[in-house]
Amino acid sequence: MIRLETDYLVIGAGASGMAFTDALVASCDAEVLLADRRHRPGGHWNDAYPFVRLHVPSACYGVNSTPLGTDRIDRDGPNAGWYELAGAAEICDYFVRVLDDVLLPTGQVRFLGMHDHVPGSGGGHRLVSRLTGRAVEVTVRRKVVDASYLEAQVPATHVPSFSVSPEVRFVAVNELVDLREPASRYVVLGAGKTSIDACLWLLAQGVAPQRLRWVRPRDMWLLDRAGWQPLEQVVSLMEGLSLELEALAGARSVEDLFRRLEAGGRLLRIDPSVAPTMFRCATVSSTELGQLRQVSDVVRLGRVLRIDRERLVLEGGSVPTDADAVHVDCTAAGLRSAPARPIFDGDRITLQQVRSCSPTFNAALIGYLEATRPGDEDAKNLLCPPNPLPDAAEDWLPTFATSMAAARAWTAEPDLSEWIEASRLNIFRGVLHHAAEPRMMQALERFGLHVKAGMTRLAELSGQAVPTRPGT
Numbered sequence: 010m011i012r013l014e015t016d017y018l019v020i021g022a023g024a025s026g027m028a029f030t031d032a033l034v035a036s037c038d039a040e041v042l043l044a045d046r047r048h049r050p051g052g053h054w055n056d057a058y059p060f061v062r063l064h065v066p067s068a069c070y071g072v073n074s075t076p077l078g079t080d081r082i083d084r085d086g087p088n089a090g091w092y093e094l095a096g097a098a099e100i101c102d103y104f105v106r107v108l109d110d111v112l113l114p115t116g117q118v119r120f121l122g123m124h125d126h127v128p129g130s131g132g133g134h135r136l137v138s139r140l141t142g143r144a145v146e147v148t149v150r151r152k153v154v155d156a157s158y159l160e161a162q163v164p165a166t167h168v169p170s171f172s173v174s175p176e177v178r179f180v181a182v183n184e185l186v187d188l189r190e191p192a193s194r195y196v197v198l199g200a201g202k203t204s205i206d207a208c209l210w211l212l213a214q215g216v217a218p219q220r221l222r223w224v225r226p227r228d229m230w231l232l233d234r235a236g237w238q239p240l241e242q243v244v245s246l247m248e249g250l251s252l253e254l255e256a257l258a259g260a261r262s263v264e265d266l267f268r269r270l271e272a273g274g275r276l277l278r279i280d281p282s283v284a285p286t287m288f289r290c291a292t293v294s295s296t297e298l299g300q301l302r303q304v305s306d307v308v309r310l311g312r313v314l315r316i317d318r319e320r321l322v323l324e325g326g327s328v329p330t331d332a333d334a335v336h337v338d339c340t341a342a343g344l345r346s347a348p349a350r351p352i353f354d355g356d357r358i359t360l361q362q363v364r365s366c367s368p369t370f371n372a373a374l375i376g377y378l379e380a381t382r383p384g385d386e387d388a389k390n391l392l393c394p395p396n397p398l399p400d401a402a403e404d405w406l407p408t409f410a411t412s413m414a415a416a417r418a419w420t421a422e423p424d425l426s427e428w429i430e431a432s433r434l435n436i437f438r439g440v441l442h443h444a445a446e447p448r449m450m451q452a453l454e455r456f457g458l459h460v461k462a463g464m465t466r467l468a469e470l471s472g473q474a475v476p477t478r479p480g481t
């Protein structure tokens with residue numbers, strides 16, 4: 010038995026564990042043991058399908074200390090006009106570089122890959138090697154950081170919830186690139202971002218839209234990537250936020266709110282005749298949306314129950330299929346929509362969302378607060394209300410409310426405001442530098458005009474009080 014001591018044991022070296030550790034050691038001299046069952050950092054990106062890309066810009070993804078990419082604006086392709094989006098290989102290389110060149114050289118961080126964390130005896134912690142079975146008993150002087158609470162479920166590592174007859178051509182989305190024989194048609198199974206990527210990739214490879222069938226149990230509200238741009242295009246965010254508040258202020262009902270958000274370009278849907286019931290922060294460009302709309306063979310009969318040689322059986326009925334069709338599994342859940350827990354809770358920190366759709370910003374924020382406010386648990390929790398990942402369409406409301414409440418609380422803390430403004434992970438950074446520009450002036454004016462009424466209406470529509478900082 011090997012024994013190790015550390016100030017912080019971080020379980021999970023995915024993007025969240027890395028962003029937390031990076032921000033923590035940048036602001037204090039604590040020691041961190043970063044452990045993961047995978048062989049290297051980067052979490053689920055190590056198992057991602059080959060054509061995946063970020064759907065928000067690289068410019069605000071990763072860890073705080075180290076840029077990802079070059080802040081280039083794409084000139085061609087479906088993301089033309091917007092900031093670059095890293096692919097999985099680039100993201101994995103990036104996290105290895107961050108570990109080797111930034112974290113390990115501080116002398117504060119150790120990394121233990123290929124180790125499973127298992128609770129040890131008497132509240133202790135044990136890391137067990139996947140290769141040798143050797144156990145490492147860890148004494149934690151300060152806190153355990155659970156960076157696996159929202160662990161992503163990805164196609165390569167998940168087991169489908171339905172059965173598939175052996176004669177059926179069935180591949181995980183990762184295996185699409187390995188196909189050798191053409192298919193009579195491609196049947197894309199799943200309603201989320203992965204299924205969108207699969208359809209876009211197949212279309213980009215020259216598969217005719219008529220040869221695509223999309224089995225979509227739910228339709229999804231999407232975010233227009235044009236409205237989620239940082240740096241020199243940060244005005245897009247303030248315009249978006251002010252439009253959202255204006256929509257809220259005037260909304261007569263939740264349904265009317267979604268109508269207004271769509272009319273203002275804040276939410277998009279693939280099929281204008283179908284009311285989406287899902288919202289998971291996925292973004293698309295208008296070019297991508299146009300391509301997705303070419304797929305007209307959409308099966309809306311609920312989830313897949315089984316795939317037989319000649320029939321696809323779903324909750325609400327069945328449709329024919331055939332032995333030459335390739336069925337593409339895109340049904341993995343992605344990040345877990347786990348119930349909210351206090352982020353700072355005694356000797357445990359559970360990394361979760363605070364500002365919506367910004368996982369690495371949130372993890373770094375939590376790391377910074379832990380480094381700079383060692384004992385002040387209540388204050389830290391006020392600054393970090395957990396914000397469960399949205400799933401249903403109406404989750405847009407509490408997700409927005411909690412993000413706004415947190416942002417408001419941050420403004421009362423000068424050091425934190427300074428850290429946030431300087432953080433490369435903060436997609437809103439630089440708003441005030443552009444304050445004199447006409448578009449930004451207009452957006453700030455609209456924001457000021459609608460923020461109060463919008464937040465009041467949001468509370469009414471949510472049927473619950475919108476969380477606010479005491480005294481605000």
Ligand SMILES: Cc1cc2nc3c(=O)[nH]c(=O)nc-3n(C[C@H](O)[C@H](O)[C@H](O)COP(=O)(O)OP(=O)(O)OC[C@H]3O[C@@H](n4cnc5c(N)ncnc54)[C@H](O)[C@@H]3O)c2cc1C
Pocket residue numbers: 020021022023024025026044045046047051052053054061062063064065070124125126127156157159160161162163202203343344366367368369
């Ligand atoms: C296809 C896809 C595209 C995405 N695109 C974006 C995007 O554009 N922008 C964005 O902000 N977010 C995006 N996301 C969200 C993305 O999941 C997060 O950005 C981030 O990568 C999540 O990292 P994580 O560390 O929380 O989780 P994970 O990557 O799942 O990492 C958790 C780690 O914990 C380890 N672990 C778990 N349990 C244990 C244990 N008991 N012992 C040891 N190790 C353990 C796992 O091995 C894993 O490495 C995307 C997600 C998916 C699936």
